[in-house]
Amino acid sequence: MGHIQRRCVRHHGLYRRPPRGDQILLAAGSSVEPFWVLYGMHKTAQVLEILERYRIGNLRKEDVGQMSEDMSDPYSNDPIRHAALKPASKKPFNAECPLAILVQSFITPNELFYVRNHLPVPNVDTETYELEVEIEGTNKTATFTLDELKKFPKHTITATIMCAGNRRGDMMKVKPVKGLNWGPAAIGNATWTGVRLRDVLLKAGLDEDDTSYNHVQFEGVDIDVTGKMYAASIPIWKALDREGRRPASVRNEWGAYPQRPRLSYTGYSSGSGGGEKRKVTVSKVESDSHWQQFDYKGFAPCVDYDSVDFSKSPAIQELPIISAICVPSENETVQVSEGHILVKGYAWSGGGQKIVRVDVTADKGEKLACCQFRCAGYGIAASALVLDPVVEIWAKAVDSCYNTQPERVEHIWNFRGVLSNAYHRVTVHLKR
Structure with a gap:
């Protein structure tokens, strides 16, 4: 193996100079299939598209068969999870x-x-x-x-x-x-x-x-x-x-x-x-x-x-305040009762901070309805006045240090996709 070409085997292909990574490069010159089996969350269209740029050929069918027989599934003994998840x-x-x-x-x-x-x-x-x-x-x-x-x-x-x-x-x-x-x-x-x-x-x-x-x-x-x-x-x-x-x-x-x-x-x-x-x-x-x-x-x-x-950047430890609307779901058709709908969800803040308030709105913040808690520091159960046939419901929380959520996810977007705590928004269709 020279510095010009590193060969790795994946999906029955040969690839030149695969994407970098300390662990994946341990397979240089041989099969990376065990790595890709282990880190299965990277089997995405985006990653496959990147890999395709490095393809230099395909394996023979007889080699594919031998390779497949040598592979074992490290996840074969994982417990069976509940079907509702x-x-x-x-x-x-x-x-x-x-x-x-x-x-x-x-x-x-x-x-x-x-x-x-x-x-x-x-x-x-x-x-x-x-x-x-x-x-x-x-x-x-x-x-x-x-x-x-x-x-x-x-x-x-x-x-x-x-x-x-x-x-x-x-x-x-x-x-x-x-x-x-x-x-x-x-x-x-x-x-x-x-x-x-x-x-x-x-x-x-x-x-x-x-x-x-x-x-x-x-x-x-x-x-x-x-x-x-x-x-x-x-x-x-x-x-x-x-x-x-x-x-x-x-x-x-x-x-x-x-x-x-x-x-x-x-x-x-x-x-x-x-x-x-x-x-x-x-x-x-x-x-x-x-x-x-x-x-x-x-x-x-x-x-x-x-x-x-x-x-x-420091490692993430305590997490920021967050909330989410759980009921109704995105694009759900909801029955309106006396001009109102019921909204349920959760709110939570890191570091042991207590949730003191959750606000919901169906008119992009013009009017905010304060929620009633089912349990201290957790849960939303609120009614909000709605008029339009299709509305976007927003929710934001406030904790005991008066931390609150940012309004737009664009302002906190990051390439790792962590700490996503902007106002939660759900679009619903109203049935009267």
Whole structure:
């Protein structure tokens, strides 16, 4: 293999100098099919169009057959999910709850909780599972089995988890962005019971008065084809929260495996630390993982892949205020009753901020109707006066720090398609 031509095999073709990427280039000179099988969310028309420019030939049929026999599906053991979930991708499986169902209950049913995977679902054996905790720069390390973790004091919280790419589909309507085409339901609310991360760290020997540490890093049990594990980090003050609102929780997750060990953080992106963990490291620096350094970050609308400097943007931690209309749905025909229609949805703000108000309008802001909450800090149930046969309903929320949503998605568009929290808009047809 020379510097002029790199060969890779995909979709039975030969391609010259494939698109760059540290992991994909590991396949230079041989098959990249395992990489494309693993990162199935990139099998899009846009990516295939880019690849087509590099095609230099096609494989012989006999070679294709041999190659196909050698390939195994890393997703073959993934759990079967509920049929009501709306997939954003199938391999890895990512899906959201139907909007009308999402607002039926303050607590999202386990089976209908949104699913966010970057890699195949790991088969966690609860009998042999161990969580390793390391205090970096010292000889303090500890290993806890699941049974040992269960002996810690139990704590229960109700916490909302949301993907940083929730409502990415709104940004895609402006212009293409990288990532899954999420609607407004990459979010869920659950009751979590488990062990406080603070308690685990102190048991492992961390001195909470030692101010030399700034971050807590998490390494997952899910592994990609290069052997790298999903990893991210949070600030140490979040991990040592004395109020105990951020437990390293254990719950039955989506019917996949009983008592899978997970980490949950109130008000944080699900990419910051959610998921099954095998190692926790108290560190002076944040995680150097791809996801922390080159993925979950937000940028200005003028930044693109050619001009981006990832080092100049912080990793997403606490998420901005957001809301979404769940009922009625886009282009639905709605019966008008005494000049009004019923609008339902959700509102949520990161960092533990309370929702204090949600406004809806059916006349582009000329008149705003304040909503009534079904549950504190969550949910919309409001009536708005409507006259036209087709109306666009807007919703915006305000939290306890008086943060509110930007009016237009164009103003916050970014090439990663994250932090999409502009006014939510739904067009409906009225039936009188």
